[in-house]
Amino acid sequence: MSSSNPIQNLHIATKCPMCDATYDKEDIKVIGKKDGALSVYLNCRHCKSSVLVFVMINPVGVTSVSVPTDITEDDFEKVRKNETIDCDDVLEMYKFLKDN
Numbered sequence: 001m002s003s004s005n006p007i008q009n010l011h012i013a014t015k016c017p018m019c020d021a022t023y024d025k026e027d028i029k030v031i032g033k034k035d036g037a038l039s040v041y042l043n044c045r046h047c048k049s050s051v052l053v054f055v056m057i058n059p060v061g062v063t064s065v066s067v068p069t070d071i072t073e074d075d076f077e078k079v080r081k082n083e084t085i086d087c088d089d090v091l092e093m094y095k096f097l098k099d100n
């Protein structure tokens, strides 16, 4: 396996913000990818905390926003079946976080 890890390429923090444990590859899931925006779900197996990271890739660089969440991977699968997360949602979330 020689494929590089896209998460590392994007310089997203790959350490848990709660307990500082380093995420394993299996703990990192890309849940949405569209038009230069990426949403990633990180689940820490050490302290069981979860973080959603929204990454915007634009001409001036890469911006990432981390949001602690209490949804589980199971919840996520449910949501995923019912609705798709599109770029607008990600951008709305980003604007919301930026303004607050």
Ligand SMILES: [Zn+2]
Residues within 6 Å of the ligand: 016, 017, 018, 019, 020, 021, 044, 045, 046, 047, 048, 049
């Ligand atoms: Zn942790």
